[in-house]
Amino acid sequence: MTRKTYTIMVVPDETTKVRRYRVPKLFVRGILFASLIIVAGLAYLLTDYYHVRKMVSGFDRLRLETRQQKKQLLTYVKTINDIQTEMGRLRHFDTKLRVMANLDSVVYPEQIMGVGGENPVSFNPMESEVSFQDQALLKGMTNELSRIKSDTDIQERSFQELVEYLQDQKSLLASTPSIWPVRGWETSGFGYRTSPFTGRREMHKGVDVATRTGTPIIAPADGVVIFAGREGGFGNLVVLDHGYGIVTRYGHCSKLKVKIGQKIKRGDVIGLVGTTGRSTGPHLHYEVAVNGVAVNPMRYILN
Incomplete structure (x- = not known):
């Protein structure tokens, strides 16, 4: 008949009586099975704890990254606000x-x-x-x-x-003739006048400025010389094209200082005052024309 118990013998020392304990086999097997269950459960819990810790660590890292991204995002928002303000000023x-x-x-x-x-x-x-x-x-x-x-x-x-x-x-x-070409005395203005040569009333298309012979004549604006030579009653004449339809003329010069095609800047000397051509004395005859129509030079002079 198969035994249903285990005998456990305990021998303390040589002089002490041996002690015997009978333990049911089912109990021993139950203890072993329970131990295995406990070990397996502990192993599962440890593994699960490790995964949980790993997930918590990941969540912490994600939370930190999210916080940093929020901070960076708000920085971008401030930058956009600054740009909006600057765009408003512009x-x-x-x-x-x-x-x-x-x-x-x-x-x-x-x-x-x-x-x-x-x-x-x-x-x-x-x-x-x-x-x-x-x-x-x-x-x-x-x-x-x-x-x-x-x-x-x-x-x-x-x-x-x-x-x-x-x-x-x-x-x-x-290109606007805004300064006087010479300093002197205006002896005849723009408009109708009695001619000193014929005594008849006729249109004077410029202004006459009397001054000493040899006084430098300066360009009142940037331009290009389109004529420099002698022309009838104007004597020695310089004509400048300033663009935008503006042309100026300088008559009765004693000497010309420019040639055709030369580019001129405001303030450049273009000739010297004289009395060549039909003239009663040393002076500059100065004309301004816009799109071929003579206009009063005083409309442009600022000085």
Whole structure:
């Protein structure tokens, strides 16, 4: 008959009686099975604990990265706000320049399309937590950056137009006969007068400025010499083309200091005062014509 117990003998020492203990085999097997269950359970718990720790560490790292990204995002928001402020200043400056230059104002896309649709993101850092969570802030930033890019392109074209206009105005100002060619006494003005030679009333298309013979005659504006020689009653004559339809004439010179085709700058000496041609004394006959029509030189002289 198979035994259903295990005998455990305990021998303390040589003089002590041996002790015997009978333990049911089922109990021993139960102990072993329970031990295996406990060991397996501990192994599972340790493994699960390791994975949990790893996940917690990952979440901590992700939380840190998210916090850093939020901080960086808010930095971008501030940068966009600064750009918006600067763009506003540029618009205001552009508007002032255009008013001064009598140019049409620039129209931006939002002025054409109007305002509507979703509420724009205000980029308030105090609201950034909610905005970041529902991605409204990111969407708003994308839309705002796109609008800023569009406005920047328009502003660049506007400034380029202003630069071209101002350069043209600079060229026009440089080509405008705004200073006296000589200093002296005006003896005859622009308009109808009694001719000192015929005694008849006739049109005097310039102004006569009396001064000493040999006084330098200076160009009142930038231009090109289109005539330098003798011409009838004007005697020695210099004619300058200043562009923009403006032509000036300098008669009765004693000596010419320029030649045809020469480029002249305002202040350059083009001749000397004299009394050549039909003249009653040393003086400069000075004419200004715009698109072939004689005009009063005093309209342009600033000094």
